[in-house]
Amino acid sequence: MQRDTPDNANPTILNVSQLPSRAQKRSTARVGSDSKYDSVVLSSPYWSDASSDDGQEAREEAADDALDEQEIYDLISTVSDPEHPHTLGELNVVRLPDIHLTPPRDNPRGLANVLVELTPTINHCSLATVIGLAVRVRLEQALPPNYRIDIRMKEGSHAQDDQVNKQLADKERVAAALENDTLGGVVDNMLKTCVL
Amino acid sequence: MANFKDWALQYVLTDEEPLQLEIAKKAAKEIEASNANRATVGNWAASVQPWMSRAQAGDDDQMEDGDDGGSGDIIARAKALGFLAGTLEALDKNILRADQIVFLVGFFGAMFSYDHKAGITASTKALRQLFGMKGFKPDMGVKMLEDVCKLKEDFRLQSVATRLEIYELFRSLIQDPAVSSELQHKHGSSCGFIVDLLQLCQHERDPRNLMLWFKILAILVADYSPSTEVADELFKTFSAYFPISLKSSSTPIGITADDLKEAVRSCFAAHQRVAPFAFPFLMQKLDQGDAVTVAVKLDIMRTIKACVERYEHPQASLVPYIEKIWGSLKYEVRNGEVKETIDATLDVLRAIAKKLDGSKTQKLDVALLKSYIDTVFKDCREDLANPTYTKQAGLLVMTVITANVRGYVLESAALLDCLRQNFRQPKSPSHTKDLLLILNSTLKARSGLVKNRSQGHLEDVEQLKTEPTAPLDALSHDIYLSTWAAKSSESSKENTDVLKQVLQGLALLVSQQTVQLDGETALLCSEKTCAEICTLLIQILVKGLTLSSNDNAANDASLEEEAQLALRTASSSYTPAYEEFARRAKAEIQKRDWANASSYSLDALRDLLFRLAFVGCSELPHKVVGGSAPSRSFSPLQHFITFTATLLELFPVAGSGSPAEPHERSLADSYVIGALHAGLLFFRDACIAKHSTDTLVSFSRDDTNWVQEFENLPDNWVQQLKSGEASDLRLTSIGEDDPEAYRQFLRLSLFIVRCLYRLAAAGTESQGVWSGRLLAQVANIAASIIRSLDEKLQTSCNLANEAFTFFSGGSAASSGQNASPFAELLTRGVLEGLWPGAMVELYNPGGVAETVMCHPPQLESHHLHQREIRASVALILANKYKGGASTADPESQTMKQVLCTWSDELKASAASDVDLGAFESLNMIAMHIFAGAVARQDKNVLDLVPVLKAAIASDHVGEVVSRSLGVLVKDSELHSAENHAVVRRFYKQWAYSQIAKPLYPLALPSENGPAAAARYRAAILSMVSNCAFNVYEADVETLIRLLITTLTDRGNISGQQLAAALEVLVEILANEPDALKSHLKAIIGGTVGVYEESLSKAQSSTKKDPSETSARKLVLQALAAIPKKFEERYLLSHSPRLQRVLALACGDAVREVRQAARLARGSWAKVK
Structure with a gap:
């Protein structure tokens, strides 16, 4: 699959610090040279006091713990591109606003929907299906069985988005594609960079 | 008399070295006993005759055929000669007479002519021994050299060890002054023997031998005066090895490629007589273009630098080649991309400038240096106006100008003029940034020159005294502040970079010193300039608190970081800056009501307080006399006192009014105490950086009772010290570099701890300001200061007692019982830092x-x-x-x-x-x-x-x-x-x-x-x-049974207990998985049971129980580890069930648990 001339030889690459991450949202830690001893001199007392600020933080954390779009983004943004030595997050193929999650209501074991819209770097990308397939496999491996996964090309981002969407939605074709050793190998390679 | 023959035979027959040594010693003793009379020595020499005569009898053909008999003869003969050499080694060096030595030199020397197979190693050893004899004469050395050179082509055929012996002999001979003068007398200036030597050794390849050979060559170049032709030959010999490299070998020889490089380099730099060959050769190597790798380039640069530095008479050895060197080197910097090469090139250029200036004792003609700098400047002037090359050109000029004081005084004005011109018409923000960078580097280099002036020539100091200061002072307005004014309104990344350079430059400018006529230093800039610059820096740091959160939205933290570093540099020389900073900060903080502050204001307060700590305490101030420097007496602790006094004055910042918002109010105060603690830690680090930790240990001792001294001082002693109302000779008499500062820092800190403790002890009773958090912080400060004190000092201050009296002057016995629970925090703070030896009094019975x-x-x-x-x-x-x-x-x-x-x-x-x-x-x-x-x-x-x-x-x-x-x-x-x-x-x-x-x-x-x-x-x-696992390793079998029982028979044990059991399971899995092999079913069943139970508990309650969460996480960690530790056949039967459980676990309510579940699912997915 590694061809001599990639479809897009010069994609725009995002810096790792530009990618959306959970740490960005929550980080209030200071960074200057004057903050060297912050952890020593401003740490909360060693006893746990439920009535203080820390208790409140813990509660916020619990509410924050539900499976959300950011977590799904973290799962799939680390998938490698089949052509370039970059991840889908860095190439901006996967974007946080394009992940739509409908969490299960009331019953945590109820049905949930995940819709991921991918944006190929160019609109005639021949590997869009492979990328979609890898994202699907990754989510199937990482999400519980009550999550229904839907992968699509973002509207207008691909010349043949209808066809690609159809292929990705067809369970039979997905299963058949994964049976294919070459394709399976490519997908495995793409998923090697996923850590958790 | 016949002994010698027997001994020789024994020596030849044995292969054991100790025995051989013994025999040689016996022979030596025999000769010494006879006082080396002619007959004995003759007998001794003749004892090897049987082997020698056989060699002479056997014709050359037989020897060359090397059949069995022949090679046996060779070994025996070599051993026989070894007997003689061994005897000489053991012999008293004074015993042989000159004529006997002449005879032996002749005998062994002859071996080099006709016995190339057996005689060389032993003969060389023998000759080295003879060289060390008292009766040795220089002309014998000449003969030895000539004899050895007769080996000719066969030298290459000798073993490596033999060649090493010969090199050792050569080195001893040519290093010996007597032999050296005899050689020069005999061979004259042509030094013909050198040519023979070079021919003999020209193909050496062994690294160890090469090291020695290069040393010999360096001696020949430096200490002999060969004719130009011979020098050329010598140069060709060692330059053929350049650039030298070393193949990695499996047998380490203790010599690295760098050793070899250094050895070749010392040949190049041995004497200026090879300069006409060396510089053109090295330049030619450098100019080969892309063929030269970075490593080789670095080697060339370092070799040129060594030559420049070590050649004497630069007029003749260096000046003729400067133009060529500069012509080649400038492109290395101008178009260079590799930092190492650029640095090495600048080193060479700097070395040339230093050489042309002369030595510490003797200055050279100023025209030499001026012409060099002019050449460089002329070539770079245009580049300074070209944004692509500004940085590189600036580096080149700056390097040669600031290499020494004379160059700086001569040409710095021209460089500043040129930079000014370019500042007037900058081509782009990055051009401005590069120009500022050059200006800043020049200022930094100038500081270095002023600081190290005493190491140079006396003339340098005189020149510095007359240096005009106005052009530098003017920089602040002409360049820095005007650039700041132009750029500070827009915020873009490029502008921020420019502004950072401006801030750095301003700080460097304030810290510039000038040498006064009496030799003392003073600040270069006028008081007005310094104050103006520091006001700007303070303004940047205080801004966060003065502006509202909306006005300060575009604030860039990196600029504030730069400003605090700049203010630190500036205030360490211009000390009033810190007092002003503290005053402004205090005034701004006191303006506000901290009892009801917003979180933005609280963050701004925290930033300001910690910057106050960093600027004042992380660097000790420098002593600057005269000029615009303050007249107040200097102390390395002055900023520290200003800082701590300011914070003590501020505390409690939120006032003790109505506790409307207890959390916010205590947070503001907690920031004040936190900053105070940070300041103490910064100051301690600054002391450690300046003096070593070991030095400071001895300054944490004192045999006086500080606490008792404190009783005579007012509670606001530190504040009085700051305002000048009180003074302490011990604080003001410390010099800039005196480690005593550390002891006084500890004393002041202990006083501050005492202050806070007394406040807190009074406060806890009335429960005003003091929250548990604040008390814990104060206790932490006490612990960190007290633990730095020496045991004796802790005892003499009776700190163990203070742990219970809180410095109130009472005795521990009476107050120990009345402490409120929070006050015990204070007790803990003191006890934590004490040495056991300082606490003994607490333990009397009852x-x-x-x-x-x-x-x-x-x-x-x-x-x-x-x-x-x-x-x-x-x-x-x-x-x-x-x-x-x-x-x-x-x-x-x-x-x-x-x-x-x-x-x-x-x-x-x-x-x-x-x-x-x-x-x-x-x-x-x-x-x-x-x-x-x-x-x-x-x-x-x-x-x-x-x-x-x-x-x-x-x-x-x-x-x-x-x-x-x-x-x-x-x-x-x-x-x-x-x-x-x-x-x-x-x-x-x-x-x-x-x-x-x-x-x-x-x-x-x-x-x-x-x-x-x-x-x-x-x-x-x-x-x-x-x-740790190794503690219970021996009982692992029993422990596993207990574990399984715990996991399966859970009853109503708590999450905490389960977590403990699972932690042990994970440890055993990591360290000794085999022990678990036969229990896998029970363990998997048990852990899955734990998980499911914990999940149902979590789902039924709304509150998150951390011990349940950690139990679930540990279960999944243990499950994830199992497939990595066991073969598939043990796992297959569990796989389907676990895959289902783990898939569901991926939807756990807690993120960490989901992560662990995904890992476990991934590792079980491989079990098929």
Whole structure:
């Protein structure tokens, strides 16, 4: 699959610090040279006091713990591109606003929907299906069985988005594609960079 | 007389070195005994005749055929000659007469002519011995050299070791002054012998031999005066090796490629007589373009630098080549991309400038240096206006100009003019940035020149005295402040970079010093300029607090970071800047009402306070005399005093008014105390950076009672020191580089601790400002200062007493009991930092320590943190106990008594029907006391084992005791070496074998009943989970059985107990998985059961229980580890079930658990 001339030889690459991450949202830690001893001199007392600020933080954390779009983004943004030595997050193929999650209501074991819209770097990308397939496999491996996964090309981002969407939605074709050793190998390679 | 022949025969026949040595020594003794008379020496020499004559008899053909007989002869002959050489080695160096030496030199020398196979090694050894004899004459050395050179082509055929011997001989000979002068006398200036030598050794390849050969060559170049032709030959010989490299070899020889490079380099740089060859050769190598790798380029640069530095008479050896060198080197910087090469090139250019200036004692003609700098400047002038090359051109000019004082004084004005012109018409923001960078580097280099002026020529200092200061002073307005004004309104990344350079430059400008006519230094800039610059820097740092959050939205933290670094640099020279900063900060902070502050204001307050700490304390101020420097007497502690006094004046910042918003108010005060602590730590680090830690140790001692001294001082002593109302000779008499500053810092800090403690002790009674958080911070400050004090000082200040009186002047015995629970935090702060030796007085029988440990005052409530504080105080007291002769507790009764009291308490509780809540508190304190004693391996602990056993057996209190047994071996910061805790190295092993091990039989179901057995299991696991694997390694089999029982027969054990069991399981999986092989089914079943149960518990309650979460996480970690440790055949049957469980676990409510589940799912997905 590694061809001599990639479809897009010069994609725009995002810096790792530009990618959306959970740490960005929550980080209030200071960074200057004057903050060297912050952890020593401003740490909360060693006893746990439920009535203080820390208790409140813990509660916020619990509410924050539900499976959300950011977590799904973290799962799939680390998938490698089949052509370039970059991840889908860095190439901006996967974007946080394009992940739509409908969490299960009331019953945590109820049905949930995940819709991921991918944006190929160019609109005639021949590997869009492979990328979609890898994202699907990754989510199937990482999400519980009550999550229904839907992968699509973002509207207008691909010349043949209808066809690609159809292929990705067809369970039979997905299963058949994964049976294919070459394709399976490519997908495995793409998923090697996923850590958790 | 016939002895020699026998010995020679024995020597030839044996292969053992010690025996050979013995024989040689005997022969030497014999010769010494005869006083080396002619007959004896003759006999000795003739003893090898049988082997020699055979060699002469055998024709050359036979020798060259090398058949068996021939090679046997060769070995025997070599050994026979070895006998002679060995004898010479053992012989007294004074015994042989000159004529005998001549004879032997002739004999061994002849070997080089006709016995190339057997004679060389031994003969060389012998010749080296003869060279060392007293009767040796220089002309013999000449003969030796000539003889050895007769080897010719056969030299290459000798073994490496033999060649090494020959090189050693050569080196000894040519290094010897007598032989050297004889050689020069005989061969004249042509030094013909050198040519013979070069021919002989020209093909050397062995690294060790090469090292020696290069040394010989360097000596020949430097110490002999060969004709140009011979010098050329010499140069060709060593330059043929350049650039040298070394193949990596499997057998290490102890010589690196760098050693070889250095050796070749020393040949190049040996003497200026090879300069006409060296410079063109090196330039030609450099100009080969892309063919030259970075490593080779670096080698070339370093070699040129070595030549420039070591050649003498630069007019003749360097000046003629400068133009060519510059022509080649400038492109290395101008178009270079590799930092190492650029740095090496600049080093060469700097070295040339230094050489042309002359040495410390003798200056050269100024025209040489001027012409060099002019050449460089001329070539770079245009580049400075070209944004692509500005940085590189600036680097080149700056490097040659600031290489020495003379160059700087001559040409800096021209460089500044040129930079000014370019500043007027900058091509782009990055052009401005590069120009600023050059200007800043020049200022930095100037500081270096002024600082190191005493190391240079006297003329340099004179020149610095007359340097005009106005052009530099003007820089602040002409360039820096005008650029700031132009760029500070827009915020873009490029502009920010420019502004950062401006800030750096301003700081450098303020710290510039000038040498006055009396030789003292003063600040270069006028008072007005310094004040203006510092006002700008202060303004940037205070801005956050003065502006509202909307106005300050575009604020760039990196600029503030740069500003604080700049202000630190500036205020360490221009000291009034820090006072002004502190004054402004204090005024701004006091303007606000901190009782109801927004979180933006609180963050701004925190930033400002910590910057105040960083700027004032992380660098010690420098002493600058005269000029615009302040007239107030200098002290390295002056900023520290200003800082601490300002913070003490501010505290309590929120006032003690109505507690409307207790959290915010305490946060503001907590920032003040936090900043104070940070300032102390910064100052300590600054002292360590300036003097080494070892030096400071001796300055943490004093034999006076500081605390007593403090009693005569007013409470606002530090504030008075700042305002000048009070003074202390010990503080003002410290010089800039005196480590005494550290001792005085400790003294001041202890005073501040005392102040805070007195405030806090008074405060806790009225419960005004003081929250638990604030008290903990103050206690932390006390701990960090007190632990830096030496044991004797702690004793002389009687700090152990102060732990209970809080510096109020009373005695510990009377106040120990009345402390409120929060006040115990203060006690803990002091005790934490004390050395055990400084606490002995507390332990007298019936004394404070015993009272505190045995009779804790009744707790008003059962708040967890109050129990923890009290328990930690008890732990420290139990841990730092020291009894025995010459202590306050000569019979070592106190600790025994304490442990006895607690064991009685446990016994009584186990037997009665106590309130569990109250028992839990008591048990916690008891366990912490035991833990303190266990870390010391106190033997009295052993008496507790039966009591603990009985307590666990109790149905009423047993569960509480079993759950808390892990405390005994739990790692705690109180056990750290920094806190001077007494911790034996193997105490965990000891505690495990003495306490946990006897519980194993009881943990198995027996007549005790299942509930008691479960409690014993919990107790064991609680201890084991706090130990490293190797502690319980021997009992792993039994432990696994206990684990499985715990996991499967869960009953109603808590999440905490389960977590302990799972932690142990994970440890065993990581260290000895094989032990678990036969129990896999039970373990997987048990862990999955734990997970499902914990999940249903979590789903039924709304509150998150951390111990349940960690139990689920640990289950998944253990499951993830299993497939990595066992073969698939053991796992296949469990796979389908686990895949289902793990897939569901990926939807857990807690993120960390989901992550662990994904890992486990991934690792089980591979089991097919």
